[in-house]
Amino acid sequence: MHRKILDEEDIKRTLVRMAHEVIEVNRGARDLVVIGIRTRGVYLAQRLARIIEGIERVNILVGILDINLYRDDFQTRAEQPVVGKTEIPFDMLEKIVILVDDVLFSGRTVRAALDEIIDFGRPRAIQLAVLIDRGHRELPIRADYIGQKVSTGKQQEVIVRVKEEDGVDEVVLAEEVEV
Amino acid sequence: MSAQRIKLILDTAESFKEVLERPIRVVPTLRGVSVANLFFEPSTRTRISFELAEKRLSAELVNLSSATSSVLKGETLKDTARNIEAMKVDIVVIRHSSPGAPHFLSRSLQSSVINAGDGAHEHPTQALLDILTLRERFGELKGLRVVIIGDIAYSRVARSNIWGLKTMGASVVVCGPPTLMPLRVEEMGVEVYPHLDQALPGADVIYVLRLQLERQRAGLLPSLREYTNQWGITAERLAKLRQEFIIMHPGPINRGVEITPEVADGPYSVILDQVTNGVAVRMAVLYLLSGGKHEG
Numbered sequence: 001m002h003r004k005i006l007d008e009e010d011i012k013r014t015l016v017r018m019a020h021e022v023i024e025v026n027r028g029a030r031d032l033v034v035i036g037i038r039t040r041g042v043y044l045a046q047r048l049a050r051i052i053e054g055i056e057r058v059n060i061l062v063g064i065l066d067i068n069l070y071r072d073d074f075q076t077r078a079e080q081p082v083v084g085k086t087e088i089p090f091d092m093l094e095k096i097v098i099l100v101d102d103v104l105f106s107g108r109t110v111r112a113a114l115d116e117i118i119d120f121g122r123p124r125a126i127q128l129a130v131l132i133d134r135g136h137r138e139l140p141i142r143a144d145y146i147g148q149k150v151s152t153g154k155q156q157e158v159i160v161r162v163k164e165e166d167g168v169d170e171v172v173l174a175e176e177v178e179v
Numbered sequence: 180m181s182a183q184r185i186k187l188i189l190d191t192a193e194s195f196k197e198v199l200e201r202p203i204r205v206v207p208t209l210r211g212v213s214v215a216n217l218f219f220e221p222s223t224r225t226r227i228s229f230e231l232a233e234k235r236l237s238a239e240l241v242n243l244s245s246a247t248s249s250v251l252k253g254e255t256l257k258d259t260a261r262n263i264e265a266m267k268v269d270i271v272v273i274r275h276s277s278p279g280a281p282h283f284l285s286r287s288l289q290s291s292v293i294n295a296g297d298g299a300h301e302h303p304t305q306a307l308l309d310i311l312t313l314r315e316r317f318g319e320l321k322g323l324r325v326v327i328i329g330d331i332a333y334s335r336v337a338r339s340n341i342w343g344l345k346t347m348g349a350s351v352v353v354c355g356p357p358t359l360m361p362l363r364v365e366e367m368g369v370e371v372y373p374h375l376d377q378a379l380p381g382a383d384v385i386y387v388l389r390l391q392l393e394r395q396r397a398g399l400l401p402s403l404r405e406y407t408n409q410w411g412i413t414a415e416r417l418a419k420l421r422q423e424f425i426i427m428h429p430g431p432i433n434r435g436v437e438i439t440p441e442v443a444d445g446p447y448s449v450i451l452d453q454v455t456n457g458v459a460v461r462m463a464v465l466y467l468l469s470g471g472k473h474e475g
Contacts, residue, residue: 040373059242069198069206069208069236069466070207070208071208074208074209075211075212075469078468080466080469082187082190082191083191083194083195083367083466084202085194085195085197086191086194086197086198112302115207116206119201119202119203120201120203121202124455139313159248
């Protein structure tokens with residue numbers, strides 16, 4: 001049982017709207033940098049940055065964060081996740097960081113990302129942008145920019161697919177898969 | 180170890196290299212994991228490398244070297260290790276002069292055991308960091324010609340590298356005095372040349388082993404000067420080569436014996452890259468072995 005939440009056009013429109021919100025809140029795009037969380041947050045971050053650049057005619061730097069080394073469930077997992085590279089080739093001091101992920105769920109990934117960013121430097125502010133907020137938070141974390149809120153059961157799965165990685169742009173809600 | 184497994188360790192190590200470039204070179208990954216470094220044999224590089232790897236992953240660590248421990252009072256290896264384990268240690272890193280000591284320990288301990296060099300047997304993390312250094316230089320190892328020079332018989336570095344390099348698709352040539360060449364070394368799938376002038380042409384990588392000076396005392400070499408004349412890597416010798424190549428050495432270097440200072444510090448030397456990669460590789464091994472409830 002799969003239900004499509006967003007298709008390619010929806011995602012495009014949603015990101016444009018979120019880009020406008022980012023610009024509105026920050027009164028322009030000065031001092032903005034965008035950091036995406038591996039894997040799919042990276043592609044969404046790049047798209048969001050391009051859209052902001054198009055609107056504001058500025059250059060927006062994009063970083064990549066791999067949060068696996070900051071996970072809190074490291075010692076309870078059977079298999080270690082494959083660690084990718086974090087790439088933040090700019091100084092974050094006094095910058096406003098727009099942190100981008102595909103799905104906000106327990107909030108634990110974002111917690112790890114915040115810790116990692118702060119180890120790199122002290123930005124003026126960090127704001128969170130997610131394509132889907134599916135609820136069930138386990139930590140006091142909320143997003144500043146939300147593509148779409150989706151009410152989900154805890155056992156359901158929200159699958160975000162992006163062209164760069166999956167060949168297609170879509171968001172699907174899947175029923176619990178029997179293990 | 181399979182090529183796939185080696186690749187996973189190297190890929191992980193590459194990600195850790197980035198951590199070493201950060202403003203804060205520490206990640207919290209192994210917080211709460213305890214590591215005991217048991218060094219029953221002298222070591223500078225490997226020991227500091229493991230210690231730094233552990234610290235950069237936020238592990239807790241304890242060090243033991245034989246000179247300051249109850250080993251001098253005659254405690255057996257097994258007893259030492261079991262006592263340390265009783266203090267709740269998750270990972271044991273061991274360097275020992277007896278081949279097989281790490282394997283022996285891994286059978287009697289619940290903790291993960293990492294071999295940091297056992298006698299003349301193996302030195303796996305050294306081979307892994309060497310392979311990482313080569314992969315960075317050449318992209319892949321397939322088709323590379325690696326010449327390993329020196330004391331093949333007593334070198335754990337040579338043995339681990341032969342296994343690793345062959346697994347990754349390189350071809351390996353060994354060259355050194357007949358008294359320091361193991362019997363039936365060809366069975367490891369290597370070519371054997373007694374003379375440098377035959378071995379060096381066509382080599383992409385010239386891997387110089389440390390000459391363990393105690394070999395001469397054992398009567399296996401007529402003199403150090405004789406060794407240097409026959410198997411020492413000098414600028415004059417390299418000047419005759421037509422191909423491009425790099426020079427590797429696992430350290431510590433006997434300058435002027437197996438390699439001249441100008442070669443060791445020369446432009447084709449990647450010896451210090453090897454050392455940098457050592458920390459990243461050991462971080463990767465610690466990361467992959469820790470946490471997680473392993474079955475069996």
